[in-house]
Every structure is written in C-alpha cells, then in structure tokens.
C-alpha cells in the first residue's frame with residue numbers, strides 16, 4: 405500500500421475509534437445525570453474490533469449484527485450519532501423511535517441489524533441473513549459479533565454446524581473481552597482457545613489481537629476475500645478488553661489493578677496514535693484537531709437528543725405484532 409493511502413486509512417480508523425470513545429464517554433456522563441435510563445453497556449476499550457472489521461466490508465451488500473454492546477458497532481457501520489444518542493434518551497427521533505434503547509440500535513438502510521439483547525440469539529439470525537444474501541446472489545456476506553459469554557450457548561453450536569452444512573457466507577466473530585458480566589471466561593470454558601470451537605464444525609477459524617486495529621483490518625480483509633470467492637462461513641476470535649464494568653451498575657471490582665494496568669497499556673486508540681506518530685502520519689496538533697472535530701459531533705448529538713420530542717403516548721400502541 406502507498407504511504408498516502410496508508411495515512412488516509414489510518415486517519416479514518418483513528419477518527420472512527422475516537423468518535424466511539426467520545427460517544428461512549430458522553431453516554432456515561434448523561435447516564436450519571438439520569439438523562440439515560442435502563443440498560444447501557446459501553447464499548448470503551450473494544451473500539452478496534454468493530455472499526456477494524458467493518459472497514460473491510462462493503463456495506464452496500466454486506467450486513468452486520470451484534471449483541472447488546474452495540475453503540476460502537478453501529479457507529480462503525482456509519483450510523484449517525486444524533487439518532488443514536490436520541491435512542492439512548494428514549495426520544496422519538498431515535499434510530500428505533502425511542503423504543504429500543506441502548507441494546508436495540510438498528511438501521512435497515514445501513515444494513516445494521518441490531519443490537520440484540522438475548523445472549524447468542526442473533527447468531528442464528530445471522531445465518532438467516534447469510535442465506536438471504538446467498539439466495540439473492542448479491543455477492544454480500546453477513547458478519548455477526550458476539551461475546552465470549554455467548555460461545556457456550558446452544559444457539560452458537562447449532563448454528564455453526566448448520567452454517568457449514570449449508571455453506572453460508574457468514575463471518576462469526578467472538579469478541580473475547582475476557583468477561584461475561586463478572587465471570588472470567590477461563591472459569592466457564594473447558595477450552596479457552598475459541599478457534600477450536602469454530603474448527604470443530606469444519607469452519608476455517610482464526611484469532612487476532614482485537615486491540616490492534618491494523619491487525620484486525622489485515623486479518624479480516626483476507627477472511628472476507630476468501631469468503632466471497634468460496635461462499636463459506638468463517639470464525640474469528642478477537643482478543644479484546646472492556647475498560648468499564650459490564651453495564652452501568654457494575655463497578656467491576658473483580659479485576660486486579662495489575663490486569664487493568666496491563667490492558668491500559670494496550671489502549672487501541674493510544675496504540676494507533678503512537679504508531680502513526682512514529683510513521684510521521686500525525687502530530688500532536690493534528691491529533692487534537694481530530695479530537696475536537698469528533699467531540700463537536702458528539703456535542704451536536706447531545707443537543708439533538710435534548711431538543712427531540714418524547715414519543716407520543718399513542719405510539720405505545722404502534723409497532724406491536726400481536
């Protein structure tokens with residue numbers, strides 16, 4: 405890749421990750437002020453996973469699904485921050501009309517199919533999306549993110565078997581942030597190398613450092629290229645870390661200071677910035693400028709959410725299936 409191309413790519417990745425970080429920091433602040441209520445799971449620390457993977461997709465024909473820790477993935481898919489923040493506020497202008505909240509971001513137009521609250525439940529949904537894109541011969545694929553906690557759900561095992569039998573173009577990505585709520589994944593996993601779970605169904609399986617956005621981009625680009633030509637599923641474990649508690653009510657005291665310090669040194673944004681500075685792609689002043697631009701986008705999203713109307717009481721009876 406040319407130096408200028410590399411620089412443009414890395415600036416784009418840095419901006420996206422910073423936007424997610426600042427959005428999440430603002431969401432945490434507003435939660436503290438009780439502007440936002442209910443469940444809220446932050447993506448701080450995991451930014452490189454969604455940003456690195458989605459950079460390699462063609463969102464005109466590909467589809468993305470994730471679990472309830474969905475803010476970062478939605479932003480990486482190109483959803484605008486205003487309707488996302490408004491959704492957190494429960495406002496009418498939210499991406500799910502204020503009825504979904506933090507766990508249920510959705511954007512059909514941008515091919516982001518949630519935001520799913522039940523652990524592992526969207527894994528079979530992604531197989532359905534894979535089946536649809538294959539049927540339509542659009543050349544697209546589905547990418548399904550889930551946590552280390554979901555890997556022990558029956559839905560994961562049943563779906564991976566079926567995805568291989570039917571050769572569905574779905575990339576299953578386990579974001580292993582080391583915890584399912586307060587439980588260390590090593591306490592509940594008889595096999596801790598999750599690649600083995602994908603491989604046990606005959607699916608080509610990989611793992612990568614999910615804190616390194618360039619590594620994530622590189623490995624995913626190769627997997628997606630192969631998936632498109634061979635129309636077959638793949639599995640990827642991204643080893644990552646969440647810096648905050650599971651949700652807003654979790655002070656996360658189950659982690660040692662040493663562990664936190666170890667992962668703080670691998671902050672995906674700090675690492676990319678340092679590597680860009682070393683390569684002469686960015687200096688302190690340019691970083692500050694990008695950060696200011698990103699903060700303005702988040703501030704505007706807060707203003708949008710504040711000024712938006714509450715859903716009308718009558719809308720309680722809309723969007724109901726039965």
Ligand SMILES: Cc1ncc(C[n+]2csc(CCOP(=O)(O)OP(=O)(O)O)c2C)c(N)n1
Pocket residue numbers: 473521522523524550551552553554555581583584585650
């Ligand atoms: C089927 C089901 N069981 C339990 C829960 C409660 N629950 C919500 S999040 C969570 C932990 C999942 O952890 P993981 O898959 O690692 O995702 P992370 O929160 O780390 O992103 C659990 C058990 C749920 N939402 N759905």
Ligand SMILES: [Mg+2]
Pocket residue numbers: 551552553579580581582583584585
């Ligand atoms: Mg987890």
